[in-house]
Amino acid sequence: MALNRDFVGRTYESSAPYEVSRVKIREFAAAIGERNPVCHDRDAAVAAGHPDLVAPPTFPIVFSLSSTGGALADPGLGLDFSMVVHGEQRFEYDRPIYAGDELVCTSTITEIRSVGRNEFLTLRSDVSTTSGESVCRTYNTIVERGGAA
Amino acid sequence: MTMAATVKYDEVEAGQEIPAVEYPVHRVDLVRYAGASGDFNPIHWNERYAKAVGLPDVIAHGMYTMAQGGRFVTEWAGDPSAVVDFGVRFSSMVVVPDDDAGATIRISGVVEEKLEDKRVVVVLTAKSGDARVLSKARAVVQLS
Numbered sequence: 589m590a591l592n593r594d595f596v597g598r599t600y601e602s603s604a605p606y607e608v609s610r611v612k613i614r615e616f617a618a619a620i621g622e623r624n625p626v627c628h629d630r631d632a633a634v635a636a637g638h639p640d641l642v643a644p645p646t647f648p649i650v651f652s653l654s655s656t657g658g659a660l661a662d663p664g665l666g667l668d669f670s671m672v673v674h675g676e677q678r679f680e681y682d683r684p685i686y687a688g689d690e691l692v693c694t695s696t697i698t699e700i701r702s703v704g705r706n707e708f709l710t711l712r713s714d715v716s717t718t719s720g721e722s723v724c725r726t727y728n729t730i731v732e733r734g735g736a737a
Numbered sequence: 738m739t740m741a742a743t744v745k746y747d748e749v750e751a752g753q754e755i756p757a758v759e760y761p762v763h764r765v766d767l768v769r770y771a772g773a774s775g776d777f778n779p780i781h782w783n784e785r786y787a788k789a790v791g792l793p794d795v796i797a798h799g800m801y802t803m804a805q806g807g808r809f810v811t812e813w814a815g816d817p818s819a820v821v822d823f824g825v826r827f828s829s830m831v832v833v834p835d836d837d838a839g840a841t842i843r844i845s846g847v848v849e850e851k852l853e854d855k856r857v858v859v860v861l862t863a864k865s866g867d868a869r870v871l872s873k874a875r876a877v878v879q880l881s
Contacts, residue, residue, distance in 0.1 A: 619766075645823050646804045679823050
């Protein structure tokens with residue numbers, strides 16, 4: 589089913605700040621095989637000049653999608669999750685994410701388009717601290733296979 | 738800003754190749770990644786479900802493949818905080834069979850361009866078997 593183009597431009601705020609913990613950074617780093625000590629050992633991170641553990645570059649996927657889960661699950665959008673695969677992803681940083689950060693996400697559906705038989709939907713998430721410091725932007729394009737058929 | 742990269746900007750040249758690394762992928766890696774990322778889409782762990790929705794078998798999370806690309810760059814730079822911009826297109830699936838061999842993602846890179854402020858553009862090639870699994874894979878890396 590074609591996605592509802594009325595959703596383009598809609599913006600969603602995360603319901604509560606995401607608290608970046610050392611435990612989650614270590615768990616995520618271990619899951620992707622990132623062994624650099626600045627992701628695992630606070631003393632090593634501080635010795636390298638960081639305030640605390642450093643999150644790997646793709647870490648924001650942990651919280652950026654959950655903040656928009658409600659939007660994509662809205663029956664009015666017409667998205668069939670069983671047919672969804674990931675199309676494109678980008679992370680653009682102002683500074684690294686550190687353990688102890690409290691992050692809020694503002695996500696906007698920036699584009700919905702058809703390519704062949706598939707539907708493409710792009711979300712931009714602006715990630716900042718609860719005190720308003722901009723940290724990064726994420727761009728996520730999902731593909732609904734057969735959605736435009 | 739912290740300058741912890743072990744690669745020095747002045748010692749890098751445009752066109753320089755970063756040697757390939759092979760990353761094995763087994764089903765347990767996808768289960769671990771599902772738990773760590775919170776992405777429990779069954780196409781990444783349930784063969785019955787994956788085949789019912791028309792996939793050849795369980796496939797790796799695109800983000801798992803992208804994370805291996807990120808790891809390739811941070812291991813080269815020596816610093817996970819050195820990646821200031823990282824984008825990819827998922828051009829083909831990494832099919833992960835339930836056997837001892839699993840799948841392999843082979844990643845290599847080229848320093849495409851030197852930018853200002855000791856930053857460089859690294860372009861990645863990622864393949865699983867003959868299939869190119871990432872395209873337009875590009876990272877901007879802060880060197881020291």
